[in-house]
Amino acid sequence: MTWRTATTQPAAWHEKAARRAGPRTHKGVVRLAAVTGAALAAVLVSGCGPSKPAAPAATGPHDLDASCRSTKTDAGIEVTLTVSPCPAKGGGSAGKASVTVKDAAGKAVEGAKVEVNSEMPNMKMKGGKQSASAKGDGYESKLVLGMPGDWQISLVVTPASGQASTTVFNVKAE
Incomplete structure (x- = not known):
């Protein structure tokens, strides 16, 4: 029993204690x-x-040009990302990521497995992994950016006869 529930105290004392503030x-x-x-x-x-x-903290450079396109090279593979709509939209609406992959000789790489991963590092938010499907000379995937802000789009390309390479693009969604 504690002092508040003890029966040895008179009833008047309990009422006074109940009214006491603090x-x-x-x-x-x-x-x-x-x-x-x-x-x-x-x-x-x-x-x-x-x-x-x-003032808000300065963010890193954004890789996409005015036409929402950027090209980078990793492990002898040239990867080009094109985002539509342009500029990229945040807020959960689905956009499109078009990817072209070329080898060191400049020839289109066919039959590769292309995975599109979006992440918002400042918010520790992941947009999900999408597998890109072959379309024309490249690959295409849905791109969902959950909110406006700075995103990193990682493209993991695994050629049919080769080792996987990861290319990261910095994208600003409006």
Whole structure:
């Protein structure tokens, strides 16, 4: 039994204790002091900062040009990513990622396995993995960017006779 539930105390005492404001135990007093101190510190600190909001942190360079296209080379494979609609849209609407893959001689690589992975590193958010299907001289996949902001699109290309290579493109979604 605790002091609050003890039957040896008179009933009038229990009623008076129930009406009393504030903590009733040592832990309650310590907890109240910690919360009050933290709230006071937050008020004091917020009053000391600049009056204007801070500028957003600078983001890395974006790889896509004005036509939403970029080409990179990795492990002797030239990979070109084209995003549509242009500019890339965030917010969950499905876009399209078109990928062309060429070997060191500049010939289109046919029969490769192409995987499109989107990730928003600042928010620790993944957009999912999509397998691209062959379309014309390249490959095409659905591209869903969950929200506006800076995204990384990783293209994992595994040629039929070769080793997988990963190429990362930085994309800004509006």
